[in-house]
Amino acid sequence: MAWVNAIIQGVLTGGLYALFACGLSLMFGVMKVVNLAHGDLAVVAGYIAIGIIAATHVPVLWSFLIVVPVMAVLGYALQRTLIQSALDRGVLTTLIVTLGLSLVIENGLLQFFTANTRGIGVGLSLVQDSFSIGSQIQVAWLLVVFFAVAVAVLLGLQYFLSRSTYGRLIRAVADDKEAAQLAGADYRHVFGIAAAVALATVALGGIAYGMYSDLDPTAGTDTILLFAFAAVVIGGLGSLWGTLIGGIVLGVAQQIGAQINISDELLAGFIVFLAVLVLRPEGLTARRAQT
Amino acid sequence: MTAPVNGERAGNGTPLLEVRDMAVYHGQLQALDAISLQVFPGEVYAIIGANGAGKSTLLRTIAGLHQPATGSVLLDGKDVTQLRPELRARQGIVLVPEGRRLFESLSVRENLQVGATYGRQGPWTIERVYKMFDWMGDRSNQRTSQLSGGEQQAVAIGRALVANPRVLLLDELSLGLAPLVVQRIYGMLPQILATGMTVLLVEQDVSQALRVASHIQCLLEGRTTLEGRPADVTAEQVEAAYFGLAGVAPAGQPAEGSDSSWPG
Numbered sequence: 001m002a003w004v005n006a007i008i009q010g011v012l013t014g015g016l017y018a019l020f021a022c023g024l025s026l027m028f029g030v031m032k033v034v035n036l037a038h039g040d041l042a043v044v045a046g047y048i049a050i051g052i053i054a055a056t057h058v059p060v061l062w063s064f065l066i067v068v069p070v071m072a073v074l075g076y077a078l079q080r081t082l083i084q085s086a087l088d089r090g091v092l093t094t095l096i097v098t099l100g101l102s103l104v105i106e107n108g109l110l111q112f113f114t115a116n117t118r119g120i121g122v123g124l125s126l127v128q129d130s131f132s133i134g135s136q137i138q139v140a141w142l143l144v145v146f147f148a149v150a151v152a153v154l155l156g157l158q159y160f161l162s163r164s165t166y167g168r169l170i171r172a173v174a175d176d177k178e179a180a181q182l183a184g185a186d187y188r189h190v191f192g193i194a195a196a197v198a199l200a201t202v203a204l205g206g207i208a209y210g211m212y213s214d215l216d217p218t219a220g221t222d223t224i225l226l227f228a229f230a231a232v233v234i235g236g237l238g239s240l241w242g243t244l245i246g247g248i249v250l251g252v253a254q255q256i257g258a259q260i261n262i263s264d265e266l267l268a269g270f271i272v273f274l275a276v277l278v279l280r281p282e283g284l285t286a287r288r289a290q291t
Numbered sequence: 292m293t294a295p296v297n298g299e300r301a302g303n304g305t306p307l308l309e310v311r312d313m314a315v316y317h318g319q320l321q322a323l324d325a326i327s328l329q330v331f332p333g334e335v336y337a338i339i340g341a342n343g344a345g346k347s348t349l350l351r352t353i354a355g356l357h358q359p360a361t362g363s364v365l366l367d368g369k370d371v372t373q374l375r376p377e378l379r380a381r382q383g384i385v386l387v388p389e390g391r392r393l394f395e396s397l398s399v400r401e402n403l404q405v406g407a408t409y410g411r412q413g414p415w416t417i418e419r420v421y422k423m424f425d426w427m428g429d430r431s432n433q434r435t436s437q438l439s440g441g442e443q444q445a446v447a448i449g450r451a452l453v454a455n456p457r458v459l460l461l462d463e464l465s466l467g468l469a470p471l472v473v474q475r476i477y478g479m480l481p482q483i484l485a486t487g488m489t490v491l492l493v494e495q496d497v498s499q500a501l502r503v504a505s506h507i508q509c510l511l512e513g514r515t516t517l518e519g520r521p522a523d524v525t526a527e528q529v530e531a532a533y534f535g536l537a538g539v540a541p542a543g544q545p546a547e548g549s550d551s552s553w554p555g
Contacts, residue, residue, distance in 0.1 A: 165408060172394045172405045179392040182354060184380040184409025184454060 001136045006259045008137060010252030014231075015147030016212060017247030019205040020224050021231035022154060022240060023198035029238030030174045030194040032091050033083055036098040039225030040105040041199060045071050045206030046215040047109065050118055060122055060211075068203045075199025076192040083195065084188055102221060109217035120210035146208050150244060153201055157240055160197065170194050230273040236283025245284055249276075305368045307332045307489050308353070308384070308458045313362030315345075315352050322348040323513045326362070330458060330491050330506075335484065337504035338493045341533060344510040346493040347389050350460045353491070354386035355379045366457070381409050383457030389466060391447040393435040399446055400431035406450035413455025414486045420449035423482055441472035448476070452483065459483070461492040465499060477503055497529060511535050 024038045035041075048070060049063040058066070078101075086097035122128055122142065130140040161167035169190045173180045177187040209215065209224060227250060235246025250269050257268020276284065306329035315323040323345045330336045338346045351357050353364050355376035363372040371379050380386075394402050403417045421428035424445045430438070435446055444464060451459060465473040473496070480503055484490065494500040500507060501521045509517040509532040517524060517532030 165404075168397065168401055168405055169408065171396055171401075175394040175396055176392055178356065178376075179388060179394065180405065181356075181376040182380055182386050182388060182392075183406045183450065184377050184385075185405070186375070186377045 001134070002259060003256070005137045006255040007252055008133075008139060009143070010255035011248050012139065012143035012147050013251035013255070014244065014248030015143070015150035016205075016208055017227050017231045017250055018150040018244040019146065019153065019201065019208055020228035021235070021243035021247055022150075022157065023201040023205070024225075024228045025232045025235075025238060025240060025243050026157070026194060026198045026201070028232070030170055031079075031083075031087065031191050033087065033094045034098070035083075035198075036095060036225065037101040037105060037220075038098075038202060038228060039220030039223070040102045040109075041071070041074075041220070042202045042206030042209060042224045043109065043215055043217065043220040044105060045199075045203040046120065046210035047113065047118070049120055049207045049210060050215075053120070060120060063120075064204060064207055067207060068200045071199040071203035072196040075195040075197075075202075078199075079192045079195030080188060084191065087191075102225075106217050106220060113217065115216060115218075117214035117216040118210070119214045120207060122211050142211060146212070149204060149208070150247070153204060154240055154244055157197070157201070161240075166190070166193050227269075230269060232283075234273060234276045234284060236285040239283065239285045242283055242285035249284065306330055306365075307367055308491060309365040309368075310349075310353065311363045311365065313349075313352065313359045313364070315348055315357055315359045317348070321513060323352070323359075326510075326513070326515060328508055328515075328518075330489060332489050333484065333487070334489055334505045335480065335503055336489075336491045337500040337507045338491070338510060339495070339497050339500045339507055339529075339533065340510035342495065343512075345513040346495075346510055347462055348513075349510070350386060350462050350491070350493050351388075354384055354460060356386075377409070380454065380456075381411070383411060383455075384460065385451045385454045385456035385458075386460040387447050387451045387462060387464070389462040391440075391443045393443055393446055393450070395434065395436050397435065398432050399427060399435060399438070402435060402446055402450050403453050407453040410454035411456075415452040415455050417449075417453055420452055423479060424449065439472075440468050441476065444468060444472075444476055448479070448483075456488065458489045458491055461490060463493055463495060465494065465496050473499065497533065501529070509533055 020039070020042065024035060027033050027035050045067050049067045052058060052066050053060055053063050082097060082101065083094060086093040128142065130138045132138050161171060169180065169185050170193065172183070173185065173187045173190045180187055180190070205224065209219065230250050231243050231246035233246065234249050235242025235244070249272060253272040254265045254269040258265035260268070308330040310326055310328045313323055313326045314321065326349060328336070338349060340346050348357060352359050355374060359372065363370050365371065366379070366382060366384055371382065371384070374382070394405060397405065400417065403420060407417060421431070426442070427445065427449065435443055438446065448461075464476055468476070477499060480490070492500070492504075504521055507517070507519065507521055507524070508515055509529065511532065512535075516535070517528060
């Protein structure tokens with residue numbers, strides 16, 4: 001029964017990891033940018049949520065209505081300035097620039113908000129409570145909500161990419177940006193839209209993490225970016241649903257590791273990550289890029 | 292829509308598309324030198340020349356994908372040299388690039404939809420493209436990678452047409468296609484011209500170019516070697532302009548003057 005419990009918990013945690021990962025995957029799939037500041041931006045989103053909740057007393061669960069648009073605008077602005085100018089100098093430059101951005105964000109947060117951890121208290125019994133399956137399995141509503149949100153986000157992304165005009169342009173630009181220019185599309189603007197969408201998902205990931213655990217300035221690279229990376233690589237680079245599969249595999253591996261020995265939780269996740277990297281570097285979902 | 296003779300062309304008012312004294316470099320290498328051309332409304336203007344003569348570079352520079360070192364590109368008398376390619380496309384200079392360059396993960400219909408997104412108002416719609424290429428409508432949900440080369444070329448042309456360009460740039464339509472397929476694609480040209488479009492094309496297949504063009508210009512190593520109406524130039528002149536020396540072809544190239552020996 002303990003093993004079944006581990007698997008259920010792992011699958012649900014995978015939803016949270018997919019929230020971390022889908023924005024990273026989108027930015028890589030469209031503009032070949034590996035955004036090393038991805039996790040830190042999620043932490044920023046979490047801090048903005050904490051600030052907004054404290055200042056305006058909006059209900060905690062609704063804070064995303066403000067944070068998501070703010071992060072989307074920030075994403076567009078970042079893409080059009082910093083990341084685009086790095087891209088113009090070559091894809092490798094984006095690694096250095098986003099690493100720099102990551103360091104600046106982390107140290108900026110340390111400077112202004114100290115190293116203290118902060119949580120986003122949900123305060124709603126519906127979400128804080130858990131329900132039990134049988135006598136031994138306890139499932140937290142919060143994780144169920146995260147999983148549902150992750151599935152909804154992925155469905156929304158899929159619909160956006162396959163049906164909307166901008167989604168079509170994003171796929172076109174990802175295929176061949178020069179041909180897209182010849183069709184009149186400004187790929188820089190389209191990149192900006194893709195980054196805005198990616199950071200909107202990052203915002204949800206950051207808020208979710210703040211509710212699930214505690215946020216501190218280094219959680220971005222220590223946890224969120226690392227898990228997002230692992231989920232993206234396990235699921236397959238550039239694949240949207242792959243991030244959910246990768247997140248689930250990572251989550252289950254961690255829970256099973258924890259079941260064997262509580263200190264092996266992270267180790268087990270990264271062993272699976274390495275195994276996929278060695279045995280199936282294209283990821284579990286292989287070539288079935290975003291549709 | 293009839294081709295005016297050489298002397299009359301200048302009397303037609305402003306050329307729709309004009310290139311003035313253009314030089315383009317690829318790094319140290321000079322690809323184009325002192326190229327000028329004037330394309331008047333309704334013309335089919337063909338650039339011919341051997342491999343590496345700079346034909347594709349010329350079209351790509353007109354479309355804005357290369358910046359010229361000197362010289363300018365004018366659309367309807369307005370200088371567009373500083374405009375980025377997407378803005379030139381929106382103003383009506385639309386290139387069908389060499390190698391077709393379709394969006395591979397998009398369906399046929401989606402490729403056309405992308406072409407129409409920033410297009411101008413005009414006679415060409417996706418439905419009209421489906422009417423011209425009658426197989427296309429039935430297969431509109433297929434990925435373009437499932438199409439044959441000729442079908443892909445048709446989609447590439449359709450993607451440009453739905454933008455309702457003022458001047459359509461066609462780069463090496465015949466590349467990699469069977470002669471029969473090439474014939475069929477060039478057979479569509481009258482339908483396209485009938486909607487009032489102007490065409491500037493690049494073609495390695497000289498006999499094909501001479502057949503469809505109202506005006507030709509021959510490039511050799513980045514310079515203009517011949518210009519005129521197909522009717523006004525002799526096969527010997529074209530050959531001399533194409534290879535650089537009258538009657539003396541480089542090794543491995545045919546030197547006879549008959550049409551059948553044109554490379555391509």
